[in-house]
Amino acid sequence: xxxxxxxxxxxxxxxxxxxxxxxxxxxxxxxxxxxxxxxxxxxxxxxxxxxxxxxxxxxxxxxxxxxxxxxxxxxxxxxxxxxxxxxxxxxxxxxxxxxxxxxxxxxxxxxxxxxxxxxxxxxxxxxxxxxxxxxxxxxxxxxxxxxxxxxxxxxxxxxxxxxxxxxxxxxxxxxxxxxxxxxxxxxxxxxxxxxxxxxxxxxxxxxxxxxxxxxxxxxxxxxxxxxxxxxxxxxxxxxxxxxxxxxxxxxxxxxxxxxxxxxxxxxxxxxxxxxxxxxxxxxxxxxxxxxxxxxxxxxxxxxxxxxxxxxxxxxxxxxxxxxxxxxxxxxxxxxxxxxxxxxxxxxxxxxxxxxxxxxxxxxxxxxxxxxxxxxxxxxxxxxxxxxxxxxxxxxxxxxxxxxxxxxxxxxxxxxxxxxxxxxxxxxxxxxxxxxxxxxxxxxxxxxxxxxxxxxxxxxxxxxxxxxxxxxxxxxxxxxxxxxxxxxxxxxxxxxxxxxxxxxxxxxxxxxxxxxxxxxxxxxxxxxxxxxxxxxxxxxxxxxxxxxxxxxxxxxxxxxxxxxxxxxxxxxxxxxxxxxxxxxxxxxxxxxxxxxxxxxxxxxxxxxxxxxxxxxxxxxxxxxxxxxxxxxxxxxxxxxxxxxxxxxxxxxxxxxxxxxxxxxxxxxxxxxx
Amino acid sequence: xxxxxxxxxxxxxxxxxxxxxxxxxxxxxxxxxxxxxxxxxxxxxxxxxxxxxxxxxxxxxxxxxxxxxxxxxxxxxxxxxxxxxxxxxxxxxxxxxxxxxxxxxxxxxxxxxxxxxxxxxxxxxxxxxxxxxxxxxxxxxxxxxxxxxxxxxxxxxxxxxxxxxxxxxxxxxxxxxxxxxxxxxxxxxxxxxxxxxxxxxxxxxxxxxxxxxxxxxxxxxxxxxxxxx
Numbered sequence: 005x006x007x008x009x010x011x012x013x014x015x016x017x018x019x020x021x022x023x024x025x026x027x028x029x030x031x032x033x034x035x036x037x038x039x040x041x042x043x044x045x046x047x048x049x050x051x052x053x054x055x056x057x058x059x060x061x062x063x064x065x066x067x068x069x070x071x072x073x074x075x076x077x078x079x080x081x082x083x084x085x086x087x088x089x090x091x092x093x094x095x096x097x098x099x100x101x102x103x104x105x106x107x108x109x110x111x112x113x114x115x116x117x118x119x120x121x122x123x124x125x126x127x128x129x130x131x132x133x134x135x136x137x138x139x140x141x142x143x144x145x146x147x148x149x150x151x152x153x154x155x156x157x158x159x160x161x162x163x164x165x166x167x168x169x170x171x172x173x174x175x176x177x178x179x180x181x182x183x184x185x186x187x188x189x190x191x192x193x194x195x196x197x198x199x200x201x202x203x204x205x206x207x208x209x210x211x212x213x214x215x216x217x218x219x220x221x222x223x224x225x226x227x228x229x230x231x232x233x234x235x236x237x238x239x240x241x242x243x244x245x246x247x248x249x250x251x252x253x254x255x256x257x258x259x260x261x262x263x264x265x266x267x268x269x270x271x272x273x274x275x276x277x278x279x280x281x282x283x284x285x286x287x288x289x290x291x292x293x294x295x296x297x298x299x300x301x302x303x304x305x306x307x308x309x310x311x312x313x314x315x316x317x318x319x320x321x322x323x324x325x326x327x328x329x330x331x332x333x334x335x336x337x338x339x340x341x342x343x344x345x346x347x348x349x350x351x352x353x354x355x356x357x358x359x360x361x362x363x364x365x366x367x368x369x370x371x372x373x374x375x376x377x378x379x380x381x382x383x384x385x386x387x388x389x390x391x392x393x394x395x396x397x398x399x400x401x402x403x404x405x406x407x408x409x410x411x412x413x414x415x416x417x418x419x420x421x422x423x424x425x426x427x428x429x430x431x432x433x434x435x436x437x438x439x440x441x442x443x444x445x446x447x448x449x450x451x452x453x454x455x456x457x458x459x460x461x462x463x464x465x466x467x468x469x470x471x472x473x474x475x476x477x478x479x480x481x482x483x484x485x486x487x488x489x490x491x492x493x494x495x496x497x498x499x500x501x502x503x504x505x506x507x508x509x510x511x512x513x514x515x516x517x518x519x520x521x522x523x524x525x526x527x528x529x530x531x532x533x534x535x536x537x538x539x540x541x542x543x544x545x546x547x548x549x550x551x552x553x554x555x556x557x558x559x560x561x562x563x564x565x566x567x568x569x570x571x572x573x574x575x576x577x578x579x580x581x582x583x584x585x586x587x588x589x590x591x592x593x594x595x596x597x598x599x600x601x602x603x604x605x606x607x608x609x610x611x612x613x614x615x616x617x618x619x620x621x622x623x624x625x626x627x628x629x630x631x632x633x634x635x636x637x638x639x640x641x642x643x644x645x646x647x648x649x650x651x652x653x654x655x656x657x658x659x660x661x662x663x664x665x666x667x668x669x670x671x672x673x674x675x676x
Numbered sequence: 677x678x679x680x681x682x683x684x685x686x687x688x689x690x691x692x693x694x695x696x697x698x699x700x701x702x703x704x705x706x707x708x709x710x711x712x713x714x715x716x717x718x719x720x721x722x723x724x725x726x727x728x729x730x731x732x733x734x735x736x737x738x739x740x741x742x743x744x745x746x747x748x749x750x751x752x753x754x755x756x757x758x759x760x761x762x763x764x765x766x767x768x769x770x771x772x773x774x775x776x777x778x779x780x781x782x783x784x785x786x787x788x789x790x791x792x793x794x795x796x797x798x799x800x801x802x803x804x805x806x807x808x809x810x811x812x813x814x815x816x817x818x819x820x821x822x823x824x825x826x827x828x829x830x831x832x833x834x835x836x837x838x839x840x841x842x843x844x845x846x847x848x849x850x851x852x853x854x855x856x857x858x859x860x861x862x863x864x865x866x867x868x869x870x871x872x873x874x875x876x877x878x879x880x881x882x883x884x885x886x887x888x889x890x891x892x893x894x895x896x897x898x899x900x901x902x903x904x905x
Contacts, residue, residue, distance in 0.1 A: 146902040188725060224897045229873040231729025236897055258900035300876040300890060349732065354725065359875040360737045360846030362864065470850050556775040557847065557862035558879035565882035568889070568901070591851075658864065659879045 109348035109369050112181040114377035115514040122313060122340060122373055125194045125203035128170050131216050135265045137163045145265060146258040152247035152642060153212065153269045156276055160212075161269055167213035169205075172220045173237060173310065174198040175228075180346075180369070181376040184353040188230045189309040190221060200374055201342045202294065202312030206334070209270050209288070209318040218263040232357035233308040234301035235260055241314060242443065243292045243426060243602065243623040245273045248644025251599060254299040254661065255568035255645075270316065273601065277578040277640040286535040287602070287621075289316050291340070291390045291426025291445045299568060299661075303365065303396045303653035307357050309374075311394045313340040320534075321428065329428075329534060330527035331388055332449070337526070338388040339380075343440075343512065344371050345398045362557060364397030364471015364654045370464070370512040377512060383519035384456035386449055386526045390426070395442030397652045399474045399593065399626075401466035403437045404450060405506055406458055414507030417460065420529035423447030424620035427602070428534035433616040437503075439466065441473075441595040443651035444624045446617060449529045455517045465509035467502035471654060473593025473628075474502075537621065540604050540636040544582040548573065549675050552596065552627060552650065552660065553588040559650065559660035562675055566649075566659035575639045576670025582606070583635045587627040594627045594655065599646035600666070603635040610634075624651055639666055730873060737844045738870070743803070743833040746816040751831075753841060758870050762895050763799045765845055765866040766880055768830075769806040770818045775863040779880030782887070783865070784822045789888035795827020797895045803841060805858050807832045846877075869894040 133140060137154055139147035153161035176198035177186045192202030207213060221235035222228035228235075236259045240252030250266040258264060272283025279287075296302060296310035315334065317323045323334035332338050345367030347356050358365055369376050393400060406415040420432040426445040438446045452460075468474045553560050564572070575581060583603070585596055602621040605613045609632055613619055625633055649661030662676065723731075734740075740754035751757060766783070768776040780802070787794050794800055802819075804810035810818075815830040824830070832838075842848065847862035849855040867890065868875035874894050878887055893899075 146900045148902050148904055224872060224874070226730070226871045226873070227724065227726050229729065230725050231732065231873055234874060234897065236893075236900075256902045258902060259898040262900055264902075300878065300893075352728070354728065356732070358846075359733065359868075359873075360844070360866070362846055362862070362877065363850060472850060555863065555879075555881070556860060557849070557864055558881060560879070565879040567883040567886040568903075569886055570883060658877055659882060 108350060109346075109367075110184065110350055110353050112183040112369060112376050114511065115379040117181070117375050117378045119339075119341075119378040119380040119513065120373040120375055121335065122201050122204045122342075123196065123199075124206045124335060125169055125171075126196055128168050128195065131164075131168055131170060131214075131265075135164050135168075135214055135216070140265075144262045146256070146262050147249050147264050148253065148256050149249040149644065151249065151265075151267045152644075153267055153271075161267075161271075162212075165212040165214050165267070167207075167211055169194060169213065169215040170218065171202070171215050171239075172198075172218040173239075174220050175222050176200075178374065180355075180371060180374065184348060184376075187355045189355075190233060190235075190305070191309045192312055200309030200311065202310075204312065204335075204340055205294075205314040206323070207268065207270050207314060207316045209272060209316065212267070212269045212271070215266045215268065216263055217266055219258055219260045221260050223260055231354075232304040232359055234298055234305060236301070237296050237298055237305065237310065238264075239266065239294050239310070240297035240599075241266070241268060241292055241294050242597075243289055244268060244314070245271065245287070245289070245601065245641070247642045248600075248646060248665075251644075251646060252294075252297050253645055253663075254297045254302070254647060254649075255663070257298045271641075273638070273640050275641060278638065284538060285318075285320075286538050288318055288321065288535060289427060289602075290321055290423060291315060291392070291447060293342075293392055293394075293426075293445070295394065299566065300657050303657050304357055304359070306394055306653060307344075307346070307365075307396060311342060311344075313342070313390070313392065315340065315390070325524075325526040329532065330525065331422075332386050332524075332526045334388075337385070337524075338390070340373075340390045340392070341513070342371075342373050342392050342394055343400065344394045344396075345369065346371060361471070361654055362559075362658055364473075364652050366398055366468065366470065370510055372513050377514070379514040379516055381516045381519045382452050383522045384452050384454070384517055385522060385524035386451045386453070386528075388422070388447060388449055388526075390423075390445060390447050391438070391440060392445045393440045393442055395651070395653050397442060397471045397473075397654055399439065399441045399466055399468055400464040401437050401439045401474075401503055402512075403463045403465055403506065403509070404460055405463040405509075405511070406455070406460045408459070408461060408507050408511065416506050417455070419451070420449040421446060421616055422449055422529060422532070422534070424617045425602070425623045427621045429616070429620040430534055430536055432529035432532050432534075434530070435616060437465070438617060439615075439626075440617075441593070441624065441626050441651075442653065443595055443597055444626075449526075450515075451528075452515070452517045453524070456521075458517050460515045460517070461511040462513040462515075463507070463509045463511050465504040465506070467504060471652065472591050473652075537604065537619075538638075540606060542580045542638075544636075545576060545579040545670065546672060547582045547584065547674065549584045549586065550596075550648065550662075551586045551588050551675075552594050554592070559655045559658045561648070561660060561662045564662065566661040566663075568663070570663065571645065571665050572662045573664045573673040573676035574669070574671040575664060575666045577643060577666050577668050578640050579638075579670060581637045581639065583637060585625065585627050585631075585633045585635065587629060587631045590629050592629060593652075594650040594660070595624050595652060596627050596648065597624045597651040598635075598637075598648045600642065601637050601639050603637050606634040606636050608633050643667060726873075730871070733873060733875075737846070739840055739844050741833075741837045741840060743831040743837065743841075744812055746812060746819050746830040748812045757799070757801055757829075760871050761799050762797060762869040762891075763801060763867070764891060765801050765803070765868075766864070767803050767805045767842060767847060767861055768818075769804050769858065770810050770814050771806075772858070772861075774859055775861065775881070779863050779865070780818075780822050782880060782882075782884050783828070784824060785884035786888045786891070787825055787828055789884060790891060793892070793895070794825065798827070798891055800824075800828035801831065802828070803831045803833075803838055805838065805842070805861055807835050807838050867891055867894055869897070872897065 138150045172193045191198045191200035194203045236257045238257040273287040275283035292314040296305035320328040322328035325333040347367045404417040422432045645665040738754045819830045863880045864877045866877045
């Protein structure tokens with residue numbers, strides 16, 4: 005059996021045509037027929053940059069023996085439009101986004117497996133050998149420095165805190181779909197078995213904890229490698245206000261047979277500076293995640309499974325709907341969801357990673373919590389969902405779509421946005437959709453109370469065709485192409501990426517509202533009020549500028565490249581800074597992540613942010629083509645080394661990163 | 677160029693078959709003929725996951741096509757240059773006055789830092805993007821002018837073959853117009869350990885000391901690199 009990108013059965017002849025098409029596009033360009041104008045003139049390339057659906061040219065063009073495109077009224081890229089979901093026998097297999105002529109993954113049946121609920125990580129009573137303040141080199145520990153927290157307050161932050169974990173990184177075998185062979189992956193074992201996504205930490209402010217993070221991945225030999233991944237690791241706790249030696253710096257990687265004791269103080273920012281001794285409650289974090297951060301190999305290692313959630317609770321965000329903010333109870337009605345997209349070998353169904361990609365990698369299979377297109381039975385009540393996009397390079401715009409395949413059109417159902425990058429925003433906002441890029445998180449409340457008996461979908465309607473991101477602007481407006489533009493200010497063209505109609509996107513997670521009617525003690529989001537935003541009016545000690553660019557294919561920050569031996573600037577401990585991020589790449593979106601402290605977006609292109617998700621506290625900011633974004637920071641409490649980087653992990657692995665550090669005295673480098 | 681051939685003729689050419697096979701490996705055809713997943717394979721011997729992955733990488737990215745080195749010797753890209761080796765791959769052309777001189781001079785610094793590891797543990801390869809202009813003599817002189825030592829080999833070849841390698845190792849832009857402009861060619865250095873299937877890339881203009889260090893990681897991947905904060 006052969007299948008095309010839409011999951012439809014095709015003939016062997018058509019399959020070969022698809023294979024040929026992939027080559028033909030490369031050959032076309034190799035043959036010197038590379039001018040966009042020429043190709044457009046010839047009718048071979050649409051204005052949108054896609055090859056027309058000429059049989060044998062586009063891997064996604066339908067063979068002449070198949071029925072014509074069912075959606076002839078679509079936009080210029082209509083030749084890539086999948087059949088509408090109404091007529092598609094496999095809702096959710098609309099894969100409009102297979103990149104660069106790659107063959108489609110084998111067909112998988114959607115919504116036949118339940119959503120895996122990630123188990124809560126298990127603590128251990130003790131660790132052997134006992135954790136030490138200095139790195140225990142003799143026992144095989146590798147750590148960049150002694151733990152900072154016990155040096156600040158050994159009573160509050162004992163070297164051996166009350167909550168201990170032992171996470172072992174191991175290879176294991178898992179199934180993403182009964183229609184694919186079992187896959188060899190890497191995951192985390194808390195003592196109950198290896199899994200990916202790893203176990204979810206349930207952490208509490210005021211309860212410091214330590215994880216002994218052991219690398220027990222297979223040694224690096226030919227027979228151990230399954231095609232990608234580097235068994236040399238460093239685990240970053242994304243968005244944690246953590247001391248640098250426990251941050252999981254990309255340069256602090258270690259091989260199998262070693263471990264790192266990572267100390268997570270679970271303390272609010274400002275605890276040892278602006279808001280001593282307890283920190284600022286308005287800096288409370290909720291949804292963090294951990295992932296491998298090995299320099300140059302992060303994309304491969306996260307794709308291979310080294311990711312997991314870290315949910316942080318406090319006296320307001322309690323995890324119990326009867327107390328505090330009365331948010332739906334964790335974990336029954338508060339569900340972490342890890343989204344990622346992958347590609348499988350069309351011949352044998354094995355997981356494939358494109359090792360030779362510089363731009364960004366898209367998959368045509370969508371996984372939630374480690375399973376392709378699962379379903380979830382929910383009760384007619386409110387749920388809190390924590391959405392995480394682990395990339396590598398995909399942006400999503402999620403809608404809650406109903407009435408798929410029924411009479412009439414699919415519906416768009418509103419829901420409430422309650423958090424951005426895992427932080428509760430001041431007041432929930434009712435939205436029709438949320439957009440999320442690599443490494444970002446959004447939290448939503450979906451109320452299924454009045455949807456009993458229905459089937460709904462989390463649907464990604466965002467158009468993205470390659471690693472550039474979802475946005476297309478006129479490349480004539482590159483600021484670097486205008487010599488008179490000395491200020492490098494940006495001129496925005498159409499910054500509106502194409503969003504597909506309801507039901508025409510990728511149906512990724514199915515909700516079956518057939519669960520029993522159960523009590524709901526959570527508070528309606530329309531009546532909720534969370535934290536205030538910290539003030540951003542303090543005068544910055546310094547304003548720094550970071551230009552994200554591509555120099556001859558080399559991803560750069562201020563014209564320089566990642567280098568583990570060079571710190572580009574020094575932030576002064578407990579100071580305020582403003583950072584200007586500028587995107588000089590006219591057709592790329594860079595999700596920029598900064599470690600240690602959260603930021604707030606003061607402006608996009610000199611205007612106040614308008615999108616609800618931009619108004620909260622962030623640790624990743626999407627830097628759209630030709631954009632200039634102004635961020636407000638307070639760098640507090642901890643010392644040491646941290647990075648700023650693009651979190652399209654393929655860009656990150658190709659040097660779009662810079663190291664900096666925090667010291668008692670800062671420098672005055674404005675363009676690091 | 678396009679004006680010389682009719683659109684119809686062009687389409688008939690491209691629709692029928694690839695203009696030239698991208699993959700020259702012996703397994704390419706059999707993979708395409710193989711039954712899709714779910715059907716039993718006719719392969720008589722069980723091939724391990726690792727071996728299959730290595731074959732897939734070779735088929736997709738490391739074509740076994742002929743090149744000529746700066747000494748005029750003909751070699752095969754996969755068999756002679758890549759197979760069972762740790763390598764670095766980058767592109768240049770001799771009359772390039774923008775990115776190439778910076779990258780080539782930088783790689784010369786990297787080679788000095790790596791010392792006698794180059795040629796023994798790490799093989800450095802540079803390929804001209806303008807093989808129609810860059811003769812064996814031209815690349816030999818270019819190589820000499822940068823003081824490249826033993827273990828760093830420069831190559832020319834048939835334009836179509838060089839182009840195949842460039843695309844196979846992912847050194848292309850999504851925008852064909854940009855991709856055609858050789859002054860904007862990819863300045864990265866692909867590095868990899870073929871038998872271990874460790875592949876990544878770094879900017880050719882990055883700090884030489886750091887590039888040298890990353891190259892060493894692919895030869896000695898089982899060391900830790902944790903340095904004081």
